[in-house]
Amino acid sequence: MSAFLLTPPATEPLTLAEAKQFLRVEHTEDDAMIVSLIVAARTQVETMARSALIAQTWRFVRDAWPQDGRIALKRGPLISVQAARVLDGERASIDIDPETFVLDKASWSLAAPAWTLPIPGRRIAAIELDVVLGFGTTETSVPEPLRQAVRQLTAHWYDNRGLMQGVAAILPGLWPLIAPYRALSL
Secondary structure, three states: OEEEEEEOOOOOOOOHHHHHHHHOOOOOOOHHHHHHHHHHHHHHHHHHHOEOOOOEEEEEEEOOOOOOOEEEOOOEOEEEEEEEEEEOOOOOEEEEOHHHOEEEOOOOEEEOOHHHOOOOOOOOOOEEEEEEEOOOOOHHHOOHHHHHHHHHHHHHHHHOOOOOOOHHHOHHHHHHHHHHHOOOOO
8 A cells, every 4th residue: 555645734743832942042143043953853753653633634545445454554643534535447446434534542543434435446545544643733732751852853853954864863762752653564
């Protein structure tokens, strides 16, 4: 199952003011760079955690319905199903009521009896599920350990501009913050 981002988060888990306070920066010359570092840090933390921090919409594409009716997203936390559709052989779509799916927020999966879902009319990329993922819509809805990981990564990149030091340099400090929220792939 492939996935791609449809709608990015409307805000970041860390405001510019919070980042500047953490960095002890009082001037405005670096504001644009700090904002871009916050975005990059959020993206890195999301990648490491396999989780969306702030609400964002993703499209998951499947070839066929699973026989057991459960679709493990392997990315979360799951907020809602926004839209679902099956494509026929002519690339026309058949919409499915999002209420058809039961959200298992604990396992970040969707469930629906396979016999209630329309059969795809083609073999590849025939099912599209638009799903909203994240801990919430505001920075305060993100668990504090994940916000701290964004802070630390932003500070590391700010302090080490121009150096070829990536996440590996501070990875030992990030993992304990991220690990409890990491989506497991079994």
